[in-house]
């Protein structure tokens with residue numbers, strides 16, 4: 020088993036080395052789709068443990084020779100993104116069976132958020148004034164990522180956590196195993212909003228702010244952003260259809 024612990028958190032070594040049993044005994048399931056995510060507390064601090072689904076044989080070979088595991092990438096990229104933008108990384112663990120990737124875990128600090136951006140975008144009962152405020156702050160946050168050359172390749176609503184405090188909104192990104200770090204063109208930036216499933220009204224609010232930040236007219240950016248979104252939705256629908264669901 021390979022165990023990598025953030026040097027800042029070496030005091031958690033015993034906890035991390037026994038993470039499997041802490042994980043198994045935790046009943047605090049946060050999410051259970053492809054991967055299983057649970058909350059685990061230790062010495063008064065809250066952590067989140069993500070156990071990755073074991074990949075198919077082909078990918079287990081790919082992860083052996085060609086590509087770092089999702090656990091490793093989540094950890095490395097979180098360190099690179101830096102504090103205040105994503106939950107701080109604590110450790111990752113890879114179990115190898117005859118060299119091939121088996122179980123793997125990524126452990127981070129738990130971010131106590133109030134909501135993801137999902138209800139803001141999709142819940143019709145979400146209050147309009149608040150919605151516009153969140154979406155405007157979201158445009159600011161995304162712009163600051165883009166300016167730092169941070170591109171989240173799975174920028175979808177479940178991966179954007181929001182804390183509401185004193186009328187301000189603080190954002191954190193998670194699920195960061197697919198990132199790129201590079202200078203971003205305007206098209207890269209607009210395409211980044213495609214996976215949010217935002218409706219026209221939400222896109223309008225987000226793009227109005229984003230356009231100000233890049234000093235371009237909104238009527239130049241909005242149609243491009245919407246076209247990226249529509250193209251993404253069309254492809255996703257087609258994929259679902261081909262898979263027969």
Ligand SMILES: Nc1ncnc2c1ncn2[C@@H]1O[C@H](COP(=O)(O)OP(=O)(O)O)[C@@H](O)[C@H]1O
Nearest residue numbers: 049050054056067106127128129130177193194
């Ligand atoms: N560090 C964290 N702090 C708080 N909640 C988290 C954290 N990491 C994950 N979660 C919760 O787990 C959910 C799924 O996490 P995610 O890493 O996006 O898993 P998946 O790859 O299955 O989408 C998030 O929407 C959030 O509710």
Ligand SMILES: [Mg+2]
Nearest residue numbers: 177178193194
């Ligand atoms: Mg996710």
